[in-house]
Amino acid sequence: MTDECDGKHKRILILVEEEDGQIASITFELLRAGRELADKIGGILCTAVLGHEVVDIANESTDFSDECYCLNQILLADFQVDLYVHALEKLCKNINPDIILMGQTLDNLDLAPRLACKMGTELITDCIGFDIDQGTGRLLCTKPIYGDNAIAIFIIEKKPYMAMLRSKVMGAIGRSSKKGKVFNFDPALDGSLAKTELIKKVTGERVSLDKADAIVAGGRGLKIEGDKQEGDKQEGLKQLEELVGVLKNFFGKVEVAGSRPLVDAGWLPPSRQIGLTGEKANPQLYIAVGISGASQHLSGILGSKKIVAINKDERAPIFKSADYGVVGRYEDVIPALIKKLKELP
Amino acid sequence: MKELKIIACIKQVPDPEGPASAFEVDAEAKKVVPVGISPVINPFDENALEAALQIKDNARAKVIALSMIEKSVTPVLRKALAVGADEIIVLQDERFRDLDSYSTAYVISSAIKKVGEYDLILVGRQAADWNFGQVGPLISEFLQIPCVSVAQKVRVEDGKVVGEKLKRRGYEIVRASMPALITVSSEIGDLRYASVNRLKDARQRPVTVWNSADLEIDPCRLEARKIYRLLPSPSKERQCVFIEGEFPHEKGENLALKLRQDKVI
Numbered sequence: 107m108t109d110e111c112d113g114k115h116k117r118i119l120i121l122v123e124e125e126d127g128q129i130a131s132i133t134f135e136l137l138r139a140g141r142e143l144a145d146k147i148g149g150i151l152c153t154a155v156l157g158h159e160v161v162d163i164a165n166e167s168t169d170f171s172d173e174c175y176c177l178n179q180i181l182l183a184d185f186q187v188d189l190y191v192h193a194l195e196k197l198c199k200n201i202n203p204d205i206i207l208m209g210q211t212l213d214n215l216d217l218a219p220r221l222a223c224k225m226g227t228e229l230i231t232d233c234i235g236f237d238i239d240q241g242t243g244r245l246l247c248t249k250p251i252y253g254d255n256a257i258a259i260f261i262i263e264k265k266p267y268m269a270m271l272r273s274k275v276m277g278a279i280g281r282s283s284k285k286g287k288v289f290n291f292d293p294a295l296d297g298s299l300a301k302t303e304l305i306k307k308v309t310g311e312r313v314s315l316d317k318a319d320a321i322v323a324g325g326r327g328l329k330i331e332g333d334k335q336e337g338d339k340q341e342g343l344k345q346l347e348e349l350v351g352v353l354k355n356f357f358g359k360v361e362v363a364g365s366r367p368l369v370d371a372g373w374l375p376p377s378r379q380i381g382l383t384g385e386k387a388n389p390q391l392y393i394a395v396g397i398s399g400a401s402q403h404l405s406g407i408l409g410s411k412k413i414v415a416i417n418k419d420e421r422a423p424i425f426k427s428a429d430y431g432v433v434g435r436y437e438d439v440i441p442a443l444i445k446k447l448k449e450l451p
Numbered sequence: 452m453k454e455l456k457i458i459a460c461i462k463q464v465p466d467p468e469g470p471a472s473a474f475e476v477d478a479e480a481k482k483v484v485p486v487g488i489s490p491v492i493n494p495f496d497e498n499a500l501e502a503a504l505q506i507k508d509n510a511r512a513k514v515i516a517l518s519m520i521e522k523s524v525t526p527v528l529r530k531a532l533a534v535g536a537d538e539i540i541v542l543q544d545e546r547f548r549d550l551d552s553y554s555t556a557y558v559i560s561s562a563i564k565k566v567g568e569y570d571l572i573l574v575g576r577q578a579a580d581w582n583f584g585q586v587g588p589l590i591s592e593f594l595q596i597p598c599v600s601v602a603q604k605v606r607v608e609d610g611k612v613v614g615e616k617l618k619r620r621g622y623e624i625v626r627a628s629m630p631a632l633i634t635v636s637s638e639i640g641d642l643r644y645a646s647v648n649r650l651k652d653a654r655q656r657p658v659t660v661w662n663s664a665d666l667e668i669d670p671c672r673l674e675a676r677k678i679y680r681l682l683p684s685p686s687k688e689r690q691c692v693f694i695e696g697e698f699p700h701e702k703g704e705n706l707a708l709k710l711r712q713d714k715v716i
Contacts, residue, residue, distance in 0.1 A: 125619075187598065187600070188597075211619065212600070212601050212617055212618060212619060213618070215576070215584050215585070215588070215600060215601060216588060216598065216600035216601070218585070219552070219584075219585035219588040219589050219592070220588050220589070220591070220592045220598070222553075222585075223553070223588075223589055223592040223593070224592070228551065228552075228553060228677075229552075229585060230583075231582070231583050231584055231585060232582055232583075232584070239679070246679055249582075250582070250684065251483065251580065251581050251582055252465070252467070252474045252483050252579075252580055252581075252582075253467045253474075253579060253582070254684055255471050255473075255474035255483070255684055256474055256476045256483045256681060256682065256683060256684055257681070257682040257683070257684055257685075258481075258678050258680070258681050258682075259678070259679040259680040259681075259682070260676070260677055260678060260679060261677050261678075261679040262677070263677060301596075301597035301598075301627060301628075302597050302598075302599060302625045302626065302627040303625065303626045303627070304623055304624075304625055305613070305623075305624040305625065305626050306623070306624040307621070307623050307624075308615075308621045308622050308623070308624065309620060309621045310618070310620035310621030310622070311620065312620060313620065353716075356716040357716075366637060369637075369638065370637045370638055370640070370641070372638075375621075376603070376617055376636075376638060377619060377620050377621070382582070383576070383577070383636075383637070390715070391710075391715055391716065400468065401471050401684070401687070402467065404687050408687060411715075412710075412713075412715050413689065414706065414710075415691070423470065423471070425691050425693075426687075426688050426689075426691065427687045427688060427689055428689060428691045429689050429690070429691065429692065430691065430692050430693075430694060430706065430709065430710070431691045431692070431693045431694065432693070432694045432699075432702045432703070432706055433693065433702075434699035434702050434703075435699055438698070438699030438700050438703065439699050439700070439702055439703040439706070440703060441700070441703065442699070442700035442701070442702070442703025442704045442707075443703040443704070443706050443707050444703075445703075445704070446703065446704040446706075446707035446708065447707045447716070450707065450711055450716070
């Protein structure tokens with residue numbers, strides 16, 4: 107298809123993510139990881155843009171990449187995994203990338219393993235860093251394991267090397283001096299390939315914890331207190347929301363969030379879950395209320411500038427990972443904190 | 452309606468709720484050695500088992516728990532019987548030690564083929580040990596069946612499976628014909644409790660054990676995880692300044708003052 111597609115060039119393919127009609131931030135992190143690898147192997151940095159009416163996104167992606175493959179198809183308007191797998195498989199067989207990188211997103215957890223299976227290769231998910239093994243030229247993928255209690259570096263032996271990048275572990279790429287080229291690619295999709303049928307989309311609130319300047323998060327401690335006094339269950343949550351309100355005097359974007367137990371109990375939507383299986387955030391200020399501090403939770407907040415822990419259990423592990431600690435019942439501490447914050451000039 | 456056959460895949464892992472110190476890194480053996488913590492069923496697989504049992508609560512269904520393990524069957528896996536699974540099949544072979552995700556999915560899908568007819572496969576969205584999250588979708592690829600990934604709810608309706616597939620914001624209601632595979636997220640709810648008596652009974656119940664020779668698998672296709680290096684996690688510790696005060700509300704006020712003093716706010 108393209109002049110460059112002659113097998114001489116090594117390609118690194120980045121799957122572009124879109125959010126609210128724009129390129130999502132994880133994409134810029136992927137592009138940075140991809141550019142570093144491209145420089146190491148003397149390869150070309152490419153993007154794949156899948157969707158409907160995505161021409162602008164495809165164009166914008168070439169501010170950061172050498173080539174963009176644009177799969178602008180009505181059948182790709184919604185994420186239907188079978189169609190996405192098929193489209194990407196077609197593209198990959200055509201351009202033969204050496205490396206494929208995707209963001210660690212819920213949709214990609216569906217897509218990437220199946221694409222890897224079809225391509226006869228392996229996939230390493232949830233990576234925090236990449237390198238090239240000097241001896242073999244193979245891709246090394248650094249990945250936290252055992253709930254972030256250890257780190258493994260995997261070596262992928264089969265091409266294309268495929269990996270998923272955790273968000274917020276890498277900085278964003280800057281614009282290239284040279285704009286890349288856009289190539290349209292038609293994967294010849296057939297709607298009957300879809301094995302699942304979308305009945306209804308239930309859109310959640312537009313929350314982006316990864317863009318918050320300050321976060322107030324609650325954990326099991328709130329739930330236990332809430333369970334004791336049924337009926338008044340979400341009193342703790344109200345306090346957190348009030349604290350969020352006051353913090354808005356000091357920070358631009360302030361959000362309420364929770365650890366997994368609180369989300370599983372239905373107190374907050376999954377989009378507000380911080381941690382290994384939730385969002386990754388790096389706010390200026392993170393206030394953890396009634397959160398014990400399991401490593402699975404900490405993995406979502408490692409980049410936070412300052413961490414405050416409020417917990418009545420002085421032995422809670424969260425204090426080891428906090429910059430400021432308050433040992434006490436949050437019901438007593440938070441109202442006083444709110445009152446004083448309101449008084450601050 | 453005919454009886455549904457549901458297979459719930461469960462994996463035994465070291466208790467992920469254990470403290471960081473419980474996960475010792477043996478860099479030379481490239482292994483994580485759990486210290487002082489008990490094995491448990493992977494919590495997300497417990498969610499998958501719960502989803503299976505919820506379907507069984509409302510319909511005629513048989514639930515088979517399926518697990519792959521390199522050593523002998525443990526009381527941990529028998530918990531599945533105690534909470535309401537009708538049968539447990541354990542794939543047990545030294546050859547199944549340290550397999551990569553692809554090989555794991557290969558072995559499990561071979562076992563599912565041996566089970567024969569089935570309607571649903573439920574799998575936790577990821578395991579708490581290696582956190583890959585890809586065995587479920589890989590099984591669906593091996594078996595060429597529809598896959599609904601990371602579902603917060605599952606139900607069977609008019610002979611089809613309906614799942615609520617989590618999105619970054621909100622969710623999608625997705626329908627597929629059966630047989631199908633669903634990967635289950637923790638939002639579905641915790642696994643129900645097993646009474647002491649049922650746990651005791653479960654110890655007496657028979658367990659089906661299949662080894663690699665019982666399955667139609669090519670041992671040459673079994674590959675181990677390729678680990679280049681294994682390291683301890685970098686320290687997440689910070690120097691914590693404890694806010695003092697005679698009463699909790701004083702601490703709250705002092706926290707505000709300290710944050711201001713340090714120009715955090």
